[in-house]
Amino acid sequence: MAQRITALSDAALRSLKPTGERYEVIDKVMQGLVGRVSASGRVMFVLRARNAAGKMQTVTLGAYPDLTLKSARDAANRTKLEMKSGRDINGEKKLVRETTLMEQDKTTLRAVVLEYEQRFSASKSSWRARGPKTERSGARQVIERVYADLLDKPITKLSDEDFAASISNYRRLRPSDGRTTANGQASRARAYLSPVLDWVAGRKSFQKLGASRTQRLPVASLMTTHDPASDDPTITGKRTRVLTEAELKAVLPFLVYPAPELETLRLGRHLDFRPIAMRFMLLTAARLDEVCSMRWQDIDRTNSVWRKPAVKSTRGGPRGQALPLPEPVMALLRELPGWKAAKPDQLVFPNGAGTGPLDNWTRFQKALHIASGTTDWHRHDLRRTAATIMHSLKVPASTIEQILAHTDPLRGDNVGASASHYIQLGRVLKNARDPQEEALSTLAEALAYIETTDTREG
Structure with a gap:
């Protein structure tokens, strides 16, 4: 040298x-x-x-x-x-290094999953608490079920073979919905845990300083493990379930406020907003989390516009959405007790205690299946059903994409997000009807026709 x-x-x-x-x-x-x-x-x-x-x-x-x-x-x-x-x-110095390594060896899989949940719960909906009665997120719950035998073991001692064995050996505790395998849940657990391990190790999108865990650890990667859903013929990937006209006719009468009396549900009719929230989802083709987090201050009552603070984006980063609402949807909102009494920052569709977002969806869904005589569909299918109905009524695909918030019509023209306020004003002055509002109005008319008209053959 x-x-x-x-x-x-x-x-x-x-x-x-x-x-x-x-x-x-x-x-x-x-x-x-x-x-x-x-x-x-x-x-x-x-x-x-x-x-x-x-x-x-x-x-x-x-x-x-x-x-x-x-x-x-x-x-x-x-x-x-x-x-x-x-x-x-x-x-x-050597003793300090060895002591640090010994402490690292004590860090368990459970501990880093909890760290990841606390770090990302604000930005990732799957890592938020499932309801007021639990601090566990849906992602953590699935991981703890599938990888239960590894949770309290030192994470640096776990190999990709250990993770693969947990996936292969996992079985549902209570088989439901006629499923014969647990591959779907095991696949979800793998998908949730993979970025956790990358965050701990500082891999992939977490390579930059500050993006990963402060104290990085040499942990295994799930890239080398098999996804059990990839070769399971019962798991078809993207869900395509759409409610038929007969199913809608059976379900719609129960999507009202005050809530209908359904067996096994003890919540008072004036406290249960899940049925009317489902109808709102169907009328607006909105996502469940958007409806559950919707607040009265998000409703522009003057212009009949739902200003969503943030929507899930398939392209680019998060952004807001201004969705014009037709009169049937505004009428639904005006019938809710919060229209006149609620504070601006209160939820439009609160839970039974009035303190947080709607919960216990699975229990309500099962009761609704029994009451309506329908099966094999869940609340997420309402959004797809609404889009399918609009498509069948010749609503342009571009308008449906805007309603679903898959695309930002202003992005290509490099227009600021506040332009939606002035575009609304321009349509009023030009006496032009908003294509999205018109499409949702057509959807509302179709649903009203299905609900009130006897379409059975005489």
């Missing part, structure tokens, strides 16, 4: 240039102080001095400019005295 002997100064240190190879500059003022310059130009202060036994040792002091030249000289002088007194500085 090349060496230079010089009287170091801050100016001299700043002028040091990378050469592609490591070299050293030796300070003439403080004997034994060395500035070690890496191939990339990073300067690290080290001390070369003899210990109490006369053995030459090299002790790292710190990096420049975090450690100034004056501080480096002071540290070198102090370290020399400590070495002469018999202190084993390098041995102490």
Whole structure:
């Protein structure tokens, strides 16, 4: 390694240039102080001095400019005295490293899943608490079921074979809906856990400093494990379920407020907003989380527009949406008790306690299936059903895409998000009807026809 002997100064240190190879500059003022310059130009202060036994040792002091030249000289002088007194500085550093590694070994899979949930619950809906009675998110619940035997084991000791074995051995505790395998849930658990492990290790999208866990750990990757859903013929991937006209006719009478009396449900009729929220989802083709998080302040009553603060985007980052609402939807909102009594920041469709978003959907869905005589559909299928009805009524695909918030019609024209306010005003002045409002009005008419008309053959 090349060496230079010089009287170091801050100016001299700043002028040091990378050469592609490591070299050293030796300070003439403080004997034994060395500035070690890496191939990339990073300067690290080290001390070369003899210990109490006369053995030459090299002790790292710190990096420049975090450690100034004056501080480096002071540290070198102090370290020399400590070495002469018999202190084993390098041995102490090694012990700290080994202790840290031992602490890392104690970090369990359960612990990092909890860390990830706390870190990302605000930005990822699948990692938010499922309801007021539990702190567990849906993602954590699935992971804890499938990987139950690994949860309390040190995460650095778990191999990809361990994770693969958990997936292969997982069986449903209570088989439901006629499913004969647990591959779907095991696949979901794998999909939820994979980014957790990447975050812990600082891989993929978490490579940059600050994006990953503060203390990275060498953990396995699930990329080498098999996805059980990929070769399960009972799992077809993208769901395509759409309610038929007969099913809609059976279900719609129950989607009202006050809620209908359904067996097994104990919640009071005036406290249960799940049925009317389902009707609202069907009338607006909205996502469940959008409806559950909807607040009265999001409704522009003057222009009949639902201003969603954020929508899930299939392209680009998160963005808002201004959805024009037809009169049937506004009439539905006006019939709710919160239209006149609620504060702006209160939920439009609160839970039974009135303190949070709607919950216990599975229980309500089962009761609704029994009451309506329908089966094999859930609340998420209402959005797809609404889009299918609009498509069958010749609503342009581009308008349906706007309603579903799959595309931002203003993005291509580089128009600001606040333009939706002025576009609404322009349509009023031009006496032009909004295509989205017209499409949703047509949808409302179709649903009203299905609900009130006897379509059975005489």
